[in-house]
Amino acid sequence: MLIFEHSSEGRRGAPQAPAEKAPLTAIPEKLLREGSAALPEVSELQAVRHYTRLSQKNFSIDTQFYPLGSCTMKYNPRACNSLAMLPGFLNAHPLTPDAQNQGFLACMHDLQSMLCEATGMAAFSLAPMAGAQGEFAGVAMIEAYHRSRGDDARKEILVPDAAHGTNPATAVMCGFTVKEIATLDNGDVDIDALKQAVGPHTAGLMLTNPSTLGVFERNIEAIAKVIHEAGGLLYYDGANLNAILGKIRPGDMGFDVIHSNLHKTFSTPHGGGGPGSGAVGVAERLRPFLPLPVVTEEDDSYRYLTAKDCPQSIGRLSAFMGNPGVLLRAYIYMRLLGREGMVRVAEFATLNANYMMAEAKRRGFTLAINDRRASHEFIITLKNEARDYHVSAMDFAKRLLDLGYHAPTTYFPLLVPECLLIEPTESEAKEALDGFMDALEQIKHEAETNPELLHAAPQTLPVKRLDEVRAAKQLDLAFKKQ
Amino acid sequence: MSEVPLELKYTKSHEWLRVEDDGLVTVGISDHAQELLGDLVFVELPETGTEFVAGDECCVVESVKAASDVYMPISGEIVEINEALVDEPEIINSSPYDSGWLFKVQPSAEEIEDLMDADAYQAEIAE
């Protein structure tokens, strides 16, 4: 039932607004609205009950194991939320003079420094509001860098075929053409294909390491050399930073520009689809191009750098300062971890993934890539099950929901048929991992003996499988009162 | 096994072409293409009167799984579009070679003979 269907004409959620409507003096009639907007008319209790009950129809980290590959669904510590919502932060107007905003700016400045240290980059901007916007800022900086040197022929961005869809979409947004580079069966980039592809037209390569295939790119030094010798720059997509935090730094691998998904590695909440943060870091030669604002320290006080300070900046990405509430949560999380905790993130995320991978193999599942270490995630391919029992990766995913587990990422990366990309994260205990593997093994057995059970799943959730064709064809995108 | 009518011409990007008696060329997407896409939910047709060069993107067919460009197989002007697809894109699924045609072209060059025949296309999609 929709909130609109709880509505009764004339009912109000008073006393949350002024009781009377003040006259709209000095506004010409033709600029005023005719009639009220058709919003729900419910009591506060009705609204509270409706949205509390709706929340109960969600799976979430707080209620279920959520091994969604490439998304790093780790525990979101409650302290990060409550401390980021202290009144001193919540009530700060974004245009408050820097002198009256020192507490907040100090946190942002420290966060920039910690991100530099953790990634081996020279400078950071916290401006991008999501991973995709971080990518945009990073690639726009690559463009600005080449342009500033009069190197105008560099119009092509290279992207491995296993990359996230945002990579090619971003490159095109920045005015580049995209060339895909093949990946070898062992998960590494095909260096020969890369050497063939580079030239004076190469602006850069976008790379995720560990890759979306869940393995560390062993030839990273050779790749960096090929790109740099061709005059291009190396872009690091930080989607999988959780796997290597404190173990190896993108800056030390030769990357010139990176974005870090703070909502993955640094545990800010995913919020049912944002807000995120895609902070960008750069090597020294790209520092002048960082998006604004950036926080700097001068004489023991902090201030925002402006376009006057940074004339070569690619500019602003938002009206104010990205997503400060998200940045505060990441900052608090990093202070809780400290330098000791950061290394353990990568260690235990990797331990959990390799343990699950060993268990998957022991239980008869086919791995997408054999004889490699898993990073913080790994891939099972269900192509044999699909062939023998006519069940798909999607069927496995839906049946897992019935058994109380959020499904892993399905059908990504696109290169692996019928795949499940599984990322447990460091914050899950061994019993959760074992429980999930038991469920997966049970489903494999069901696929052999009773595939209908998989086809008909889920049965225990608020709805069964939904008609996506109908949704796309008979578009119903907003409630209209009959 | 997808249907590949013998009398049509084909492209690698899965468009089919039929030369009509009046010299116009009818274009659609192949049975194989509609199978790959699955249930079609929307078709964005070109405007009549628009001129294209062979290889231009001229139209988008969209399913739940993918939005796929249709490429102009030959150079020419769009003279007619299949309006029925606006409300019922699923016609392409049920009748890709007949009532599911996309548009008709007045060709501006002799390019059609260079395209694949049914045997060549059959071999192409068998790979």
Next chain:
Amino acid sequence: MPFIPHTENEITQMLETIGVDSIDDLFDEIPAHLRAGVLQAVPHSMNEMEVSRLMKQRADQNSSAICFLGAGAYEHHIPSAVWEITTRGEYYSAYTPYQAEASQGTLQLTYEYQSMMTALTAMDVSNASMYDGASSLAEAILMAVRANRKSRSRKILIPTSVNPSYRKAAHTIVNGQQVELIDVPYDSASGTVTLEQIKQQTEAHGGDITAMVLQQPNFFGCLEEVDAITDWAHDNNILVIAVINPLVMSVLNPPGKWGREDNAGADIACGDGQPLGAPMSAGGPYYGLLCCKQSLVRQIPGRIVGRTIDLDGKEGFVLTLQAREQHIRRSKATSNICTNQGLVVTASTIYMAIQGAQGLENTAAACHANNNSLVEKLIAIDGVKKAFSAPQFHETVLQLEQQPAAEVLKALMEKGILGGYNLSQDYPELGEAILVCTTEMRTEEEIDQYADAMRDVLSSGATVASLAESA
């Protein structure tokens, strides 16, 4: 070990299963000479008690001045229930609703948000949100370029009465796509953009314009002549992109109704959703609203939820129109956007449900009345005058005739008043000018306090002339 549950015993068992001796062995594919040392610049770990102490100190360092500052972010009352429910783990710690059956909460809520936003704006379609108002304007511009097939110019008119930060962000974001953003100067008397100036710029740029942007209320708080401009734009094959404050649309003519009835409305509406339940929070997270006419639905970027049925015919909700998004269409996607601002939209939906149309209208009207009251009191002071003649909504430009705006604002701050936005950098032609804003939160006493403080500052301070002399 923060947030890592493993016991020594479990670690041993897990390593045995994997077949390695130590956790470090799991990293043996990483070239040894590249391995990181200790992260010296990251401080040592703190426990929650210590971090709480630190964050409270930092939060207390921030100002608690009375806020008369707007300029794109507004201090409104937010019912306690809004964020209490929004931060429930089921909303807070869920991912994008890709597994629809396990995400009906977020999906239905998003559908309700889309319904409320279309009701408020009188537009046909709303997406599930963009990052913020500024980036949503940039995406609206790119969307208009894709949608207006009759225009080949990729030229967009933007009045300088549109929020300067929005214009800057739009420049950054559309920069790589050969889109030309053309400024249209505002009229210095009214503070709004006139049809004459729009026509002039159109002619000066060859006549073929793809779209034009119109902010209501504009950055100065002035109300634009939206009807006449929309009609003229449509007659000249120019799409209209509205930038709006959604709260204010509860009482002003919404973008879906701009212009004459047969060709009604802006084609695209965007703006910042912050006034609807998001705290100011030093600049975010807010969210960008993005709405359009039905005919443009396949050009709208970002996520969008549709209502459908399940196998049993029961109502349910799914992400739809995904074929145009980056994870499927990659380099040909409508935008690279993937994550949006879901959690803030959750708060905003609950806010709108609790307030209802009446609550929004009363709130907006109170803002307007309070601002009128403040402005009346301030312009009664010697040396303060209103800059523009157009009707205003909850923000007003005031010119200071005797003292530099920066000095006045600083002196007000010392009296505990955040007195407004200094316009001198973005609009030097206005001289010493500030943008003041009053919301429903300000009491009559606070308004008097501001007026008294302003009177004190102006009567005690040095004049512009005397400052210039001493310089």
